[in-house]
Amino acid sequence: MKFQFSGHESFICKHLWLKKGYDFITQKGSFSDEFAVVELGVGKNMVTSISYWLKAFGILDINNNPTELGHFIFHDKKGVDPYIENLATVWLLHYYLVKTNKASIYNIFFNEFRKSRPEFTKAQLLNFIKRKLSDENQKNVNENTLNTDVAVFLRTYQKPTNKDTKIDIEEDFSGLMIDLDLIETYNSQDIEGKSIDWYRVESKLRADLPFEIVLFSILDNESYGKSVSFKELLIGHNSPGSIFALNEEGLYNKIESIQKKFKGIIYTESAGIRELQFKTKPPKIDVLYGYYKN
Secondary structure (H helix, E strand, C coil), X not given: CXXXXXXXXXXXXXXXXXXXXXXXHHCCCCCCCCCHHHHHCXXXXXXXHHHHHHXXXXXXXXXXXXXXXXXXXXXXXXXXXXXXXXXHHHHHHHHXXXXXXXXXXXXXXXXXXXXXXXXECHHHXXXXXXXXXXXXXXXXXXXXXXXXXXXXXXXXXXXXXXXXXXXHHHHHCCECCHHHCCXXXXXXXXXXXXXXXXXECCCECCCCCCHHHHHHXXXXXXXXXXXXXXXXXXXXXXXXXXXXXXXXXXXXXXXXXXXXHCCCEEEEXXXXXXXXXXXXXXXXXXXXXXHHHC
16 A cells, blocks of 8 residues: 655645535636636645645545545535535545545554554654554655644644644634544653643544444445454444544444444344344445435
8 A cells, every 4th residue: 555645735624625625626627727826715835735635535536526425515506515514524524534545644543553552642653654654665755744744634633722823723723623523632741841742532432423424434345245243343444443433332332323224234243243234235325315314
């Protein structure tokens, strides 16, 4: 797997950028056009950043064409949540951000790093990624690039604190992902008495995560067959447990809700083996439409 870093120009994705960028492209705009700055009403670096985030979230493909997901959310007449007013849409976008691997730090963090270190410092995350790249023989990524990527990753999910500047707070409170409450921050001192920022991503119940989004992520995973073990759903690569930081009880609650709603899906526990079985698989897009209709 080839890892990708940078492209965001140090900007986190703002709440309305995806809609603004989607509309721009569907109205035959081009990010390389000199008028893109005027049309989008942002600076040149932000134009580049908007283009990057649209691909990272799976709203545009590599050729700048809107994807099925892009139309599903943002289409003017048929889009289910064009202004991202429903937290379920943010969870769905978070899923795609991790899954697409266009911004590899999100995939590495939720699938690997977090499992060994639920509490961490910025330096620990940076060192993990450097080791990962070295192991994969990808040694051509500049450390400053990785440093910036880690900083943007943390700001993407972290609510601004009192010590941030007014400019940081204004920018970061417009961030798309902060309402998910995935990253908690606290301060500690090292043995020399120096203050260090620590971060924590706990596995939780995630009551605000709709079970339909969880089911969509399961149906969307091509490695899952007609039965999937509970353990795989909890800790496997790109599993709901990994991507959504669900604990065991949280995942079980989502599965219970899924089998109540969908008659062809059954959860079984037998001889210590727990698994989700599909007698029939509903079309994944229909699962999402069903949620938004309700």
